[in-house]
Amino acid sequence: MKVDSKVIAIALVVLIFGGIVTADALGFWATESSKIPAKFTSGEFEGTYNPDDIRGSYSFGDIENAFNVSVETLADAFGISNTTTDINSFQLKSLEEIYVDLGDDQEIGTGSVKYFVALYTGLPYTEESDNIPLRAVEILYEEGKIDNEQRERLLDIAIDTSLYLPPVTDNDSDSEPPETTDGHEAEKIINGNTIINDLFNYGITESQLIEALGEVPASKNMKLRDFCTEKGLSFSTVKSKLTEFLDKPSSP
Amino acid sequence: MKKLSIRKITQILFFVIVLAVTYSKNATELGLTPIPFISGVSLHAICPFGGVETFYTFITGQGLIAKIHDSTMVMFVLVLASGILFGSAFCGFICPLGTIQEWVGKLGKRIFPKHYNQIVPEKWDKKLRYLRYVVLAAVIYFSSMTFKLVFADYDPYFALFNFYAGEVAVTAIVVLAVVLISSLIIERPWCKYLCPFGIIMGLFNKIRIFKIARNSSTCINCKKCDKACPMNLVLSDKKNITSTSCISCMACTSDNACPVEDTMIMKLGGVSK
Numbered sequence: 001m002k003v004d005s006k007v008i009a010i011a012l013v014v015l016i017f018g019g020i021v022t023a024d025a026l027g028f029w030a031t032e033s034s035k036i037p038a039k040f041t042s043g044e045f046e047g048t049y050n051p052d053d054i055r056g057s058y059s060f061g062d063i064e065n066a067f068n069v070s071v072e073t074l075a076d077a078f079g080i081s082n083t084t085t086d087i088n089s090f091q092l093k094s095l096e097e098i099y100v101d102l103g104d105d106q107e108i109g110t111g112s113v114k115y116f117v118a119l120y121t122g123l124p125y126t127e128e129s130d131n132i133p134l135r136a137v138e139i140l141y142e143e144g145k146i147d148n149e150q151r152e153r154l155l156d157i158a159i160d161t162s163l164y165l166p167p168v169t170d171n172d173s174d175s176e177p178p179e180t181t182d183g184h185e186a187e188k189i190i191n192g193n194t195i196i197n198d199l200f201n202y203g204i205t206e207s208q209l210i211e212a213l214g215e216v217p218a219s220k221n222m223k224l225r226d227f228c229t230e231k232g233l234s235f236s237t238v239k240s241k242l243t244e245f246l247d248k249p250s251s252p
Numbered sequence: 253m254k255k256l257s258i259r260k261i262t263q264i265l266f267f268v269i270v271l272a273v274t275y276s277k278n279a280t281e282l283g284l285t286p287i288p289f290i291s292g293v294s295l296h297a298i299c300p301f302g303g304v305e306t307f308y309t310f311i312t313g314q315g316l317i318a319k320i321h322d323s324t325m326v327m328f329v330l331v332l333a334s335g336i337l338f339g340s341a342f343c344g345f346i347c348p349l350g351t352i353q354e355w356v357g358k359l360g361k362r363i364f365p366k367h368y369n370q371i372v373p374e375k376w377d378k379k380l381r382y383l384r385y386v387v388l389a390a391v392i393y394f395s396s397m398t399f400k401l402v403f404a405d406y407d408p409y410f411a412l413f414n415f416y417a418g419e420v421a422v423t424a425i426v427v428l429a430v431v432l433i434s435s436l437i438i439e440r441p442w443c444k445y446l447c448p449f450g451i452i453m454g455l456f457n458k459i460r461i462f463k464i465a466r467n468s469s470t471c472i473n474c475k476k477c478d479k480a481c482p483m484n485l486v487l488s489d490k491k492n493i494t495s496t497s498c499i500s501c502m503a504c505t506s507d508n509a510c511p512v513e514d515t516m517i518m519k520l521g522g523v524s525k
Contacts, residue, residue, distance in 0.1 A: 001462075001519060001520040002514070002517050002518070002519050003338075003462045003517075003518040003519065003520075004502070004505075004507050004517075004518070005257065005258050005259050005502045005505075005507060006258045008259075008338050008341050008345060008500070008502070008518070009258045009259060009261070009262040009345060011334075011337065011338070012262065012334055012338075012341060012342070012345055012346060013262065013265070015330055015333060015334055015337075016327075016330055016331075016334075016346070019326065019329075019330040019333070020323075020326065020327075020330075023323075023326040028322055028323075028325075028326055029322065029323050029326055030321055030322040030323055031293035031294070031297040031298070031321055031323045032293075032297070032321060033316075033321055038314070038315045041313060053315065055318050055319075056318065057318075057319075226418075
């Protein structure tokens with residue numbers, strides 16, 4: 001039996017699309033994960049969801065469903081404001097974007113949530129080298145999930161995430177810079193999430209931008225880090241230069 | 253105008269489908285307008301190679317690695333089934349990364365008509381093809397150990413369809429650029445020397461039900477099949493084409509390069525040795 005290109009092409013199309021339709025009809029065609037972590041298959045915790053299998057695509061709501069850790073607790077622990085963010089659908093992978101500027105050896109991300117959930121629920125977790133927010137340690141201690149010895153150990157890897165939260169969290173880049181209760185402007189922080197427009201809001205002038213970046217970026221909504229990457233500039237050098245400008249007293 | 257072959261039509265069909273699906277997915281995340289009626293699923297959800305990356309964790313009961321879904325496993329099984337039937341026909345008829353290398357290669361043929369696909373010395377060519385096994389072993393090992401799609405950071409296929417979405421690692425874009433530039437002078441360089449999925453599909457060439465076979469009693473030994481092979485295989489002294497490098501593109505067959513009818517054909521069982 002001879003087979004030519006036409007037969008192969010038709011057979012492949014029928015096989016692929018027919019297979020997809022059949023798999024869909026049988027309930028096998030799932031293009032997204034179920035957001036349900038794997039369970040421990042043996043040992044003391046057999047049948048319990050494994051925090052090690054928490055994925056970046058999971059939301060705080062998914063974590064609450066699987067591990068019974070409330071979204072409010074998670075949001076509080078990881079510095080996510082429930083006034084500006086839908087904390088129930090907040091995806092863990094967004095943490096890495098928010099805390100992008102922690103430094104080379106530090107990271108707050110999905111691994112941190114895994115570790116927090118494991119400590120909160122008392123479940124085993126293999127990777128204990130992840131950083132964890134300082135507030136998360138406080139919550140664990142306040143709620144009696146860890147003892148003083150564990151707290152001391154966790155404080156060594158804890159990061160005060162409040163120092164790294166982005167200055168603009170409500171996507172309203174045209175809004176005035178937030179003010180503190182005593183009427184002074186809130187701290188002007190430059191990090192990976194800072195957009196060009198934030199710099200203008202902080203009082204950086206066009207000539208200062210040209211000095212630091214070589215030009216005024218055309219898109220005011222572009223992230224500073226993305227601009228640096230695009231132009232091959234060192235983000236840390238640019239950040240230092242801009243911070244220098246911010247630290248200088250403004251001209252009258 | 254030259255009529256498009258059925259193989260090229262199939263390649264375009266799958267290229268456009270993957271492009272549309274990934275665009276729809278990225279458009280949703282970038283705030284652009286997705287294509288109506290096309291649900292935006294990730295490239296990982298429809299790429300059969302994900303089945304290889306998660307194979308170890310799957311068979312050891314650890315589940316699927318991050319970003320791999322049930323649909324990935326369905327695609328993996330379907331493509332393996334195509335391998336049992338036609339060997340590496342997936343590479344020659346479907347794989348969009350192979351397709352774009354062919355398209356760039358067409359330009360290369362015009363720019364370097366004498367040197368195109370003849371630049372790598374045979375000695376090196378043979379050794380370099382073993383790199384595919386190295387890449388495959390590395391991908392399976394690191395994916396299984398980390399439970400992550402480690403290869404995505406180097407994957408030119410992922411870069412090709414997602415480069416505008418901001419989620420692609422610079423390394424993957426560099427690999428893609430190197431592959432496309434190399435395609436100007438080497439036919440399907442990724443497939444020949446580095447593709448970890450190609451080697452798996454290529455292994456099916458040894459056991460496929462429908463084999464490409466040469467009828468030595470009618471063969472006039474003109475070696476046109478050798479010249480037509482994009483993978484630089486010597487076919488004119490073989491009975492059955494079982495090389496792991498064959499992409500089953502059918503360029504060598506009597507429907508294309510071979511001038512003698514029914515001499516180089518794909519047939520059930522091939523020819524007996």
